[in-house]
Amino acid sequence: MMGESKNWILMATARAPTNIAVIKYWGKRDEALILPINDSISVTLDPDHLSATTTVAVSPSFEKDRMWLNGKEVSLSGGRYQNCLRELRNRAGEYTDENKGIHIEKYDWNTLHVHIASYNNFPTAAGLASSAAGFACLVFSLAKLMNVKEDLSQLSTIARQGSGSACRSLYGGFVKWTMGNEMSGSDSIAVQLANETHWDDLVIIVAVVSSRQKETSSTSGMRESVETSSLIQHRAKVVVPSRILQMEQAIRNKDFSSFARLTCADSNQFHAVCLDTSPPILYMNDTSHRIISIVERWNRHEGTPTVAYTFDAGPNAVIVAPNQKVAMDLLQRLLFYFPPARDNELSSYVLGDKKILHEFGLESLSSIEGLQPPPEAKDKGLAQRYGGDVSYFICTRPGKGPAILVGEDQALISIQTGLPK
Template structure:
């Protein structure tokens, strides 16, 4: 009985990320493999982040999870995929001080409790699932003493939520779509760290904090099935933009960076509109913000410091 009393816990904090070259569309729904590369900037964890505590104890009789204080089911395929993949990489853990010793094979039988909090609106267009799955996978990897590096972990987080793979790194991050059928080469790499362009400030305008009417998963599936523009975007437009964006980031070229970010964000919304039924992730306020920024930039001749629009909270 004494053996059942211990609890081992790990807490991690992971920021959300905002894509500047967008991910929209999967080529494999189960493995979550995208139709194009994407690039994002990871936000400062002090502002928008997920905090997740994972705990293991022989006294737990099932895996359970609480999101923002409310218990949610872990039975979905995405959670199960992440748990299975991390468990497969679990290693021996020994904490002599607390008298805990978990052998590699014990992880198969031990159950987990997970408590996760977002300090920003959930499912409202701010990539809450990205921060959430990245944090879950990272915390579990620490708990289970998995030896994988962050890129390897990103390929696991990806199976929870595609864009989660990009939240395993700070700074600017590229999600390489990969080619392998098993998804093993579809993972995130850091382009530059957060110090590279530390004068860059991101302003998030909350135009609505209501939950999106169309989830990203459903929306992407509908777009892949019905939009006649999506494949052209993925194959012809994005590859060139990825190269240009990498160059702009490397050179801290704000003009190119702003122009590419705005164009790609607008094109993502255009593909949403070209979907049947059409998806509207912007509202009148979003439109007015974009118009103001465009007019300001136009009157000054070049994109003004900070004056570009990468994303929006979704409206309902």
């Protein structure tokens, strides 16, 4: 194969975003291929604030496939990693770099081993879905390294086999995962509905809710729902198909009130299906419920949906505002109800895009202490504050899809040793 030397190392680095579903994926019809029972739609979040970065390396000197996640070695023996690696090796192309004396034939990829190093730019302990960004990034970077000549929709079918929601992280903006009909899964792909510039007024605030509880994983939770919930069938067959059409239209027309109504209703129905599962699955906690009440009360007071909330398989809230102005009103409410625990700096309490804080002069802890209750709570005795119930907030927006990062300084693996830096 590749010349005399065994010393060369070839690498690729990529960054891929997370996504938040506004019409949820919940339930599989095929566990191994990860084929869903309904379509879903998501918004890709700005990778500057929530993303995975992955470097993949190949060398004839590597003795086996290895992976490090946030600096710690993890096993690649799981079926999901193996399926992604196999699918990519099957599609790998030949590669030549005459300067470095590297020549790799298509079939060489079956015997060459890879090293993978990945890290998330947000705390993993936060319970924010990291598998979507992680698998999207793994597939995107390996496709680059292995010279896979497939379009993003084909790559999405590979990422899907790592984690269902990962297929939607192959694109920026607004993304639909079509469930497909084929047994092989070939038509269960992600498609972009609109890119990140289409509706760039939106502001997204993630509330990372403190929780001590170990949650049921999405994978086992949705399996139990499929086995025991009767509501899930009605949802998949009747409710979701019509919501998908309405959501596509709301996104196309940038119709925020429809977008918000559908997003909240679908999150609530997903959690209703969880409650309809036996034994019931409770992902939201008191703080999550409080956030729903605050938003619902505010929306009712305004007479129209001002912001939208959605919750995945955990207590964290993702709240979408139509623009900066409303986002600031939202953040003031959130900081009023959930001030930081004592000793917490504001700079480590509101993360991500801080522009929003600075613009409105909310720069010190004392400015938060002095916040007044919002008008809809003023004379109703609803002004109780819950310090410490939120760990921190991340301000972000719709973002772009995966990208290759060039330059050795961006790589997580050393070109000298082939190991994490």
